[in-house]
Amino acid sequence: MDNRIILILIVAIALLSGCKQQQPDNGRLQIVTTTGMIEDAVKNIVGDKADVEALMGPGVDPHLYKATQGDLQKLTGSNIIFYNGLHLEGKMGEILEKLGHQKPVLAVSAHIDPSKLRKVPEFNNNYDPHIWFDVALWSEAVKEISRFMQSYDTVNTLFYAQNEIRYQLKLDSLHTFVTHKIKEIPKSQRVLITAHDAFGYFGDAYNIEVKGLQGISTISEYGLRDVSNLVDFIINNQIKSVFVETSVSSKAINAVVEGCQQRGYNIAIGGNLYSDAMGAKGSPEGTYEGMVRANVNTIVSALK
Ligand SMILES: [Zn+2]
Numbered sequence: 001m002d003n004r005i006i007l008i009l010i011v012a013i014a015l016l017s018g019c020k021q022q023q024p025d026n027g028r029l030q031i032v033t034t035t036g037m038i039e040d041a042v043k044n045i046v047g048d049k050a051d052v053e054a055l056m057g058p059g060v061d062p063h064l065y066k067a068t069q070g071d072l073q074k075l076t077g078s079n080i081i082f083y084n085g086l087h088l089e090g091k092m093g094e095i096l097e098k099l100g101h102q103k104p105v106l107a108v109s110a111h112i113d114p115s116k117l118r119k120v121p122e123f124n125n126n127y128d129p130h131i132w133f134d135v136a137l138w139s140e141a142v143k144e145i146s147r148f149m150q151s152y153d154t155v156n157t158l159f160y161a162q163n164e165i166r167y168q169l170k171l172d173s174l175h176t177f178v179t180h181k182i183k184e185i186p187k188s189q190r191v192l193i194t195a196h197d198a199f200g201y202f203g204d205a206y207n208i209e210v211k212g213l214q215g216i217s218t219i220s221e222y223g224l225r226d227v228s229n230l231v232d233f234i235i236n237n238q239i240k241s242v243f244v245e246t247s248v249s250s251k252a253i254n255a256v257v258e259g260c261q262q263r264g265y266n267i268a269i270g271g272n273l274y275s276d277a278m279g280a281k282g283s284p285e286g287t288y289e290g291m292v293r294a295n296v297n298t299i300v301s302a303l304k
Contacts (some may be wrong), residue, residue, distance in 0.1 A: 026051075029153065032078040034089050035062055036278040037132045038108055038141075040288040042082055044167040045146045049156050058286070060277050061247045063217040066091045075099055080152065082145060085109040086117070088129035088276075090217060106148055108141035116140075118200050123216040130216075130276070133202035135175040135292060139168055174289055175205075181296050182206045185303045192299060193230065193242040195252040198275040208299075213252045222252055231259035234267055241270030241302040247277040270302025 029050035033039040039054035046052065055071045056062055062084070067075070075081060075095065083089055083096055085107025099105050109117075109131055116137060118128040132138045146164035150157045182190070190207070192199055196214040203210035213222045213230060234242070234256070242257065244250045253269065260267040273295050279285025285294045 029080065030078045031080045031082065032074050033081070034065075034083040034092065035276070036286070037138075037288050037291070038082050038084060038145075040278070041108070041138070041142045041167075042145055045142065045149055045160055045163050047159065047163055049153065049159065056277060058277055058280050059246050061218055062088050062276050063090050063219055065089065067095050079103060080148075081105040082108055084129055084131070086127045086129035086131070087123075087217075090219060104148070104152065106144070108144050111144050111147075112137065112140050118204065120197075120200075120216050122220075126216075128197075128200050128216055130198045130201055132288065133199055134205035135171055135178060136205065137201060138288070139171045139175075142167060142171065170289065174292055178206055178292065178296050181300055182208055184300050188237070189240060189303045191237065191239055191303075193234070193239065193256070194273060194275065195245050195248045195250075196275070198245065213256060214248075218248055222255075227255050227259050230256050231263060231265075234260055235263060235265045239267065241268045243270045243273045243299070243302070245275040246272050246279070247275055268302065271298040273298060 029046070031042055031046065031050050031052045033042055033052065033054045035056050036054045036058070039052050042050075042052045053074065055067070055074065056065055072095070076099075080103065081096065081099060083092070083105070086109050087093070089096070096105050109129070112131065114127070117131075120126060120128050131141060142164065146160055149160045153160070185208070191209045191211065192203065193211045195212060196218050197210070197212035197216045199210045199212070200216075202208070211230065211233065213226055214220050233239075242253055244253050257267055257269065274285055274291040278288065278291045279294065284290035
């Protein structure tokens with residue numbers, strides 16, 4: 001047989017078996033999440049009792065993300081959907097609301113005490129959705145996932161509860177790690193400058209000043225005045241480094257670096273931070289814990 005025909009056949013078979021796998025008949029719950037951080041939290045609770053998949057992979061910006069045709073199939077075929085809420089998934093609200101009439105569609109932020117949330121006037125007076133940056137706040141999202149799973153799948157209530165206890169202990173020590181590590185930066189250098197305002201909870205929880213060029217959502221644009229204000233601030237405070245975010249274009253931060261250079265001040269790019277998406281699957285940064293540790297290590301080594 002002609003080599004090309006064999007190749008076409010192999011591809012066709014792979015595609016067909018791929019389609020079959022999309023709806024596995026293994027009797028396990030099918031859970032779909034929006035972000036990778038939520039996927040990781042759900043996996044820590046459900047263990048091997050469910051298949052969990054995130055729609056948004058590494059480097060994907062949730063503020064701008066629109067569901068693809070493939071996503072719609074996954075969402076429709078799932079039993080449960082977890083999303084962040086607080087308008088993080090700015091372009092998926094309508095789809096999630098529609099699906100909510102057919103199956104459980106849960107915002108992991110839904111039961112967090114509003115007094116613990118940051119209200120942001122520039123974000124239409126909504127709350128800041130980046131709750132995963134304060135590990136203690138993220139623990140509450142994990143609690144919400146566990147609470148739902150315990151009541152939804154009562155055969156495994158105890159299993160989910162035990163997993164939650166184990167994972168919450170890990171999160172507690174992660175919170176302690178971040179708290180101590182940030183203190184290694186001299187107080188005058190404790191300023192975190194990124195492209196968009198993702199790190200507000202991080203700043204509040206771990207005592208570091210936070211500045212972003214764009215607002216809470218990457219939908220908002222920044223202007224020349226924002227760049228020049230930030231350049232003034234950097235020079236006046238002799239800040240050593242600014243940071244790029246893996247899910248946001250580096251254009252904004254490059255504009256700040258260039259602005260500093262034009263004024264004769266050399267500012268370094270301190271590294272890449274995982275702001276709204278985790279790292280590659282299978283790498284340490286591909287888990288929530290690894291993402292937080294990597295961010296903190298990058299921030300501390302660039303600023304201290
Ligand atoms: Zn964001």
